[in-house]
Structure formats: C-alpha cells, structure tokens
Amino acid sequence: MAEDNVIYVGNKGVMSYVLAVVTQFNQGTEEVEVKARGKSISRAVDVAEIVKNKFLDEVNIEEISTKTEELENDDGSESKVSAITIRMTAPQ
Amino acid sequence: MAEDNVIYVGNKGVMSYVLAVVTQFNQGTEEVEVKARGKSISRAVDVAEIVKNKFLDEVNIEEISTKTEELENDDGSESKVSAITIRMTAPQ
Numbered sequence: 001m002a003e004d005n006v007i008y009v010g011n012k013g014v015m016s017y018v019l020a021v022v023t024q025f026n027q028g029t030e031e032v033e034v035k036a037r038g039k040s041i042s043r044a045v046d047v048a049e050i051v052k053n054k055f056l057d058e059v060n061i062e063e064i065s066t067k068t069e070e071l072e073n074d075d076g077s078e079s080k081v082s083a084i085t086i087r088m089t090a091p092q
Numbered sequence: 093m094a095e096d097n098v099i100y101v102g103n104k105g106v107m108s109y110v111l112a113v114v115t116q117f118n119q120g121t122e123e124v125e126v127k128a129r130g131k132s133i134s135r136a137v138d139v140a141e142i143v144k145n146k147f148l149d150e151v152n153i154e155e156i157s158t159k160t161e162e163l164e165n166d167d168g169s170e171s172k173v174s175a176i177t178i179r180m181t182a183p184q
Binding site for chain 1: 130131133134138140141145157158160
C-alpha cells in the first residue's frame with residue numbers, strides 16, 4: 001500500500017483526519033488504512049465511523065485488527081502500547 | 093450470548109476488566125465480547141491485547157466491529173458516540 005493511503009491518527013482534532021481520509025477516497029484510492037496507538041485509538045474509530053456515516057456512504061470498514069507494539073523510552077526501557085489498524089475500502 | 097459473556101469496559105483500571113475476561117474463559121466460556129464506547133474504546137483494545145498476550149495465549153481476537161450509537165442527553169438532545177465490540181474466542 002502506498003504511504004499516502006495510510007492515515008496516522010494522533011492528537012489533532014478528529015475532523016482533520018476525517019478530511020484526510022475523505023480526500024484519499026475522492027482522489028480514487030480504493031483502500032485507506034487508519035492507524036493509531038494508545039489513547040488515540042478511540043479517535044481512530046471516530047474517524048472511520050464519521051467518514052462512513054457522514055461523508056462516504058459507499059465506503060466500508062473492511063477489517064479491524066489490533067496488536068501490541070513495543071516502544072523504547074528515552075531512558076532505554078521499553079513500554080508496550082496497543083495499536084489499531086482500520087482498513088477502509090471503496091467499491092470501484 | 094449470555095449476559096455474563098459481555099464485558100463492558102468503562103473508567104475502571106484496565107486490569108479489572110482483564111481479570112473479568114480471564115475469569116470468564118477460565119470458567120469454560122467459549123466466547124467473550126469486550127464492549128466499550130467513546131474514550132473507553134482504547135482501554136477495551138488494551139484489555140483484549142493484555143488478555144491474549146499476557147494471560148491466555150490460546151485465546152483469539154476473532155472479530156472487531158464498530159458502530160455509531162445515539163445517546164439521549166439530559167436536556168433531550170442527542171449525541172453520537174462510537175462503540176466497539178471485540179469478540180474473543182477460546183478453542184475448545
């Protein structure tokens with residue numbers, strides 16, 4: 001998947017990510033992955049639901065997967081954080 | 093699905109929900125649904141990942157689905173909130 005097709009959800013307002021996803025689909029992309037870690041996971045779900053319900057009826061949430069990632073802290077120790085990938089597809 | 097097999101994740105510490113899920117599986121339940129709304133969605137993902145990775149290797153995250161729910165506010169107006177259901181299964 002091209003880099004552009006992955007939207008990383010962080011701390012910005014939910015609508016900036018919604019617009020990023022909608023823009024991708026409007027440019028003809030068939031598949032967009034919405035990814036987030038930790039507390040941003042809730043926002044990623046909001047993004048996918050708002051895209052589907054308010055903007056692009058025809059887009060589907062194809063698959064949602066989760067995993068645990070290890071992050072290295074500044075002091076060299078490791079923390080584990082949950083991550084989500086929401087795969088959205090548009091019928092062609 | 094019996095009521096007991098649904099764990100609603102809210103504002104308590106993540107481990108109380110992890111233990112609730114682990115207890116269900118240890119009692120022989122084949123399937124547990126972990127549900128959450130709004131900001132608790134991130135915690136629900138943590139619960140599922142911790143159950144799978146730290147406690148019950150054999151348990152799988154079978155399917156994750158999201159939806160938008162409408163809540164009635166105290167003043168009668170409606171708010172929309174994202175919700176997640178994480179279906180976990182144990183091989184019998």
